[in-house]
Amino acid sequence: MAGIGFELRKLLNKRSYAGVLQAYAYAGLISSGPMVLSIVGMVLIGVLSFGVVIPHILISQFQITVTYIYFSSLILTGPVQLSFTRFISDRLYVKDEAAVLPNFNGLLFLVINVSILLALPVALFGLGGQTAMYRLLFVMGLAIMSGIWVSAVFLSGMKQYKAILLIFVLGYSATPVLALVFMHFFSMEGLLLGFVAGHFLLLAGMIWLIYRNYASDRFMAFDIWKPGAMYRSLMLTGLFFNLGLWVDKLMFWYYPGTGQSVVGPLHASVIYDFPIFLAYLTVIPGMAVFLVRIETDFVEYCTRFYEAAGGGATLDYIMRMRNQMVYYVRQGLLDIAKIQAITALVAFVLGERLLQWLGISTLYLPLLFVDVVGAGLQVVMLGVLNVLFYLDQRRIVVWLTGLLLVCNAGFSALSIYLGAAWFGYGFAVAMLVTVLVGIWVLNRRLEALEFETYMLQ
Secondary structure (H helix, E strand, O other), X not given: OHHHHHHHHHHHOOOOHHHHHHHHHHHHHHHHHHHHHHHHHHHHHHHHHEOOEOOOHHHHHHHHHHHHHHHHHHHHHHHHHHHHHHHHHHHHHOOOHHHHHHHHHHHHXXXXXXXXXXXXXXXXXXXXXXXXXXXXXXXXHHHHHHHHHHHHHHHHHOOOHHHHHHHHHHHHHHXXXXXXXXXXXXXXXXXXXXXXXXXXXXXXXXXXXHHHHOOOOOOOOOHHHOOOOOOHHHHHHHHHHHHHHHHHHHHHHHOXXXXXXXXXXXXXXXXXXXXXXXXXXXXXXXXXHHHHHHHHHHHHHHHHHHHHHHOOOOHHHHHHHHHHHHHHHHHHXXXXXXXXXXXXXXXXXXXXXXXXXXXXXXXXXXXXXXXXXXXXHHHHHHHHHHHHXXXXXXXXXXXXXXXXXXHHHHHHHHHHHHOHHHOOHHHHHHHHHHHHHHHHHHHHHHHOHHHHHHHOO
């Protein structure tokens, strides 16, 4: 993420309110824009197709299908996202840019083919009651989304944020437009065709941007699978993190009392799903603060500390850089917590009106409040994990993401057992436990930073 830090620092150096506002707006769009655009796009498709796509269950089937495509592609690509990011960073650090493009092509080829191989049995046997067009689009959608997650590895380091934002806006704008056009010809399959076509345009734009920035005399390579090229700790982190975020949804989907089949083996939970996706819209301010504070102030002093430690600086200077780094870590996490607390209070005040405006029962209000708190804690957790990554504490990150997975599964199971009044608390408590443990571990690592920097090398 160092690339975006340079750009944000330029905006903040303007020393004006406009520059600060622009920096935070930029950070919010980069960090959470794609997620927000996708959620808004799917809701917009559902609202505008209501009354056109008959029966209405077809709209729900489309939205559930898209949710499973997102979920499955994230779990599938989770083990390679972080590890491939580190591989690319290592290649760029040693000035071996010629290895970037062929290895990207190799991983993209592998991910798309694995996605197709995994989706085909589900489409042929699990979705046998659906049309051939629906099953084909399901397979294509999973392959395209998997390709998008792999391509997104490059986005934060390219420093072409206007082009990146433009590609995302065009892709997610085309998705609802194409869906609404095609639904008049193919009903629910038309909605899914618009989703696949829009995301294909998004993937094509990302690939174009990657090819524009990198060149090589080789077309495809698989160097990433050589011993030592991909870090197992990062592969486990990617898997545990994505599973940890989705395990509660899976449990509610497939528990008989809370979920039901919507499209063959694809289940959903009417009582649980919508509030938690709506709650994720409240993370935008926290994500903006997270990106600005961690990727500018903290990164600057983190770089100075390690340069001083390796460059023969005086002990006094090294200690000052270390103290500044620790200060900005704590200040950044505190600012994230404060802005998410304010956002949560706003959601508490306006939550009832928002649900009424969307035509949703206010009975969802308690679950929405709990999910807003859980989503806010997730932003704090991301801040903690990011700092630990900069300190190269990969083993600790594996344990923390594993803790998230276990806690979310355990507490969600307990909430299902206790009844509807406790729904959502499993996700929120799991985030709280992970954040508290993460802050405690991070504090201990910062206290022993000089010792570990010198004595453990």
